[in-house]
Amino acid sequence: KQEVTQIPAALSVPEGENLVLNCSFTDSAIYNLQWFRQDPGKGLTSLLLIQSSQREQTSGRLNASLDKSSGRSTLYIAASQPGDSATYLCAVMNTGFQKLVFGTGTRLLVSP
Amino acid sequence: EPEVTQTPSHQVTQMGQEVILRCVPISNHLYFYWYRQILGQKVEFLVSFYNNEISEKSEIFDDQFSVERPDGSNFTLKIRSTKLEDSAMYFCASSGTGKGANYGYTFGSGTRLTVV
Numbered sequence: 157k158q159e160v161t162q163i164p165a166a167l168s169v170p171e172g173e174n175l176v177l178n179c180s181f182t183d184s185a186i187y188n189l190q191w192f193r194q195d196p197g198k199g200l201t202s203l204l205l206i207q208s209s210q211r212e213q214t215s216g217r218l219n220a221s222l223d224k225s226s227g228r229s230t231l232y233i234a235a236s237q238p239g240d241s242a243t244y245l246c247a248v249m250n251t252g253f254q255k256l257v258f259g260t261g262t263r264l265l266v267s268p
Numbered sequence: 269e270p271e272v273t274q275t276p277s278h279q280v281t282q283m284g285q286e287v288i289l290r291c292v293p294i295s296n297h298l299y300f301y302w303y304r305q306i307l308g309q310k311v312e313f314l315v316s317f318y319n320n321e322i323s324e325k326s327e328i329f330d331d332q333f334s335v336e337r338p339d340g341s342n343f344t345l346k347i348r349s350t351k352l353e354d355s356a357m358y359f360c361a362s363s364g365t366g367k368g369a370n371y372g373y374t375f376g377s378g379t380r381l382t383v384v
Contacts, residue, residue: 188372190372190373192375197357197380198377198378199359199375199376199377199378200311200359200361200373200375201375202372202373202374202375205372245311247311247373253324254299254301254316254318254323254324254363255301255313255316255324255326256303256311256313256373257313258310258311258312259310260310261310
């Protein structure tokens, strides 16, 4: 059974810092991995999707990497801004299934 | 950019009542999903729907739950007799032609269901 863990659970940084959020998963037979952003009481906004054959994806100040064999992904946020404050969720889709298995998330606070 | 639309945004219902949560997925997507998130907990998969039938469901999705795509655009989740523990945020999602692999998921903004 796939288990997804995210570390740290919460992170507080001053504006301008570069930061890394970590995601680990127990079953390496994944089809893809997706990073989402969730604002309080709101829906899930897709940030980056990495196929199992890919090593990384970039979008603006965000870069996500995937090491399938070790069961790890990282989300790198460059030059953080107060508007980046949100909960970041990692989710994996296993090969042969359609459902996403979510981690517990990292709650990020970027202070001005 | 195409969106997944959910209505209502918040619903309060009495225990034992039936509720229907509504969603309009992205029009050219083929896979549709319902997830839920109990306050302070992980987002959990409920059910996936493809080609007018359930393709996968979780243990949570018992006989109290059902899904339907009544008219080719709407996608609904029905809870027949709500319990207090059904209180959660319910998210609808859809994915593209590649079983989610090529296009990823697009989620709606959710319906907060409160059972009293």
